Amino acid sequence: MSKLGNLGARLHHGEIGYDFVKNRKLWYGISILITITAIVGLAVRGLHMGIEFEGGAVFTTPKNVTASVSQAEEYAEEASGHDAIVQKLGDGSLRIQVAGTGTEQSDRIKEELAQDLDIEAERINAELVGPSWGDQIANKAWQGLGIFMVLVVIYLAIAFEWRMALAAFVALIHDITITVGIYALVGFEVTPGTVIGLLTILGYSLYDTVVVFDSLKEQTRDITKQTRWTYGEIANRSINSTLVRSVNTTVVALLPVAGLLFIGGGVLGAGMLNDISLSLFVGLAAGAYSSIFIATPLVADLKEMQPEMKALKKRVLAKRAQAAAKGEPAEPSFADEPVDGEPVDAAAAAAVVAPRGQSASRARGRGRPSGKRR
Numbered sequence: 001m002s003k004l005g006n007l008g009a010r011l012h013h014g015e016i017g018y019d020f021v022k023n024r025k026l027w028y029g030i031s032i033l034i035t036i037t038a039i040v041g042l043a044v045r046g047l048h049m050g051i052e053f054e055g056g057a058v059f060t061t062p063k064n065v066t067a068s069v070s071q072a073e074e075y076a077e078e079a080s081g082h083d084a085i086v087q088k089l090g091d092g093s094l095r096i097q098v099a100g101t102g103t104e105q106s107d108r109i110k111e112e113l114a115q116d117l118d119i120e121a122e123r124i125n126a127e128l129v130g131p132s133w134g135d136q137i138a139n140k141a142w143q144g145l146g147i148f149m150v151l152v153v154i155y156l157a158i159a160f161e162w163r164m165a166l167a168a169f170v171a172l173i174h175d176i177t178i179t180v181g182i183y184a185l186v187g188f189e190v191t192p193g194t195v196i197g198l199l200t201i202l203g204y205s206l207y208d209t210v211v212v213f214d215s216l217k218e219q220t221r222d223i224t225k226q227t228r229w230t231y232g233e234i235a236n237r238s239i240n241s242t243l244v245r246s247v248n249t250t251v252v253a254l255l256p257v258a259g260l261l262f263i264g265g266g267v268l269g270a271g272m273l274n275d276i277s278l279s280l281f282v283g284l285a286a287g288a289y290s291s292i293f294i295a296t297p298l299v300a301d302l303k304e305m306q307p308e309m310k311a312l313k314k315r316v317l318a319k320r321a322q323a324a325a326k327g328e329p330a331e332p333s334f335a336d337e338p339v340d341g342e343p344v345d346a347a348a349a350a351a352v353v354a355p356r357g358q359s360a361s362r363a364r365g366r367g368r369p370s371g372k373r374r
Contacts, residue, residue: 049189051097191275
């Protein structure tokens with residue numbers, strides 16, 4: 001077994017682990033700081049909306065244009081008086097976007113671009129994009145997001161409980177806010193591809209959260225019938241038992257997205273890939289973070305406000321105090337798997353199944369090879 005596989009097995013069986021729930025205030029503080037930074041960036045810099053949302057003209061040149069992207073961008077800005085975005089397409093042609101232009105301005109810009117690029121004006125394809133189309137896309141996206149959130153909350157409330165639904169909802173809002181704030185800080189253009197990316201990351205974020213919640217639901221069944229673990233401790237065990245799976249899923253998903261963002265968008269200059277790849281990259285990373293550091297600790301906080309969970313915590317702490325006074329280990333090991341709400345003591349189980357008159361140690365050793373060679 002590889003080192004990573006061995007680590008995952010040890011985490012799953014509770015042999016090792018990190019106390020995520022105990023340090024939840026630290027994670028809450030980090031998330032609040034990141035969220036505030038994203039909101040400030042969004043308020044100060046705003047979003048760089050694409051031509052689909054603002055309206056304007058798109059000019060496509062023929063393949064044999066000798067001008068570079070920077071030169072074409074300079075020509076377009078001089079002709080229009082507005083900022084221009086130039087992208088070099090795979091066939092060698094240039095795609096020039098100029099926002100805030102009408103039909104008359106478009107014809108004039110086309111003529112000036114033809115002169116600057118030393119080509120015939122008829123060979124430049126011009127298309128006008130109205131802002132109403134972008135408004136329709138934005139409205140549909142908001143409607144889709146609202147419907148998705150409502151359905152997610154309803155499903156989680158039915159499949160699990162309302163506290164888990166609330167925690168998942170907070171985690172999703174956390175992921176969207178950070179992703180949109182990063183867009184504002186970086187200055188990438190917001191296009192319909194960005195909207196698609198934002199809607200896509202919600203599914204990934206929700207997947208990691210539901211995996212942890214499912215493990216937590218199974219391990220906290222009949223939790224009040226035992227006095228060894230608090231709800232927060234079992235929630236922490238659920239995070240650790242699914243940690244490697246969440247990390248592996250996120251890394252595998254991030255690798256191709258990183259290729260689109262850093263190689264396709266950065267090295268190859270395929271700017272149109274940046275809009276969707278950045279939203280996916282930031283959203284996937286934020287989703288994995290929120291499922292581990294936000295959603296499950298928040299569920300533990302909400303659950304431990306219940307009277308029965310408060311009473312359970314008091315019983316657990318009292319039992320540990322008595323054990324400590326007797327010189328016994330105060331806290332049990334998570335390596336003991338809980339069954340029907342009560343962890344199994346291996347020695348006690350062996351004593352129960354041992355035949356009458358036979359020691360528990362001998363019973364545990366029956367059926368095992370003695371180590372002697374025949």
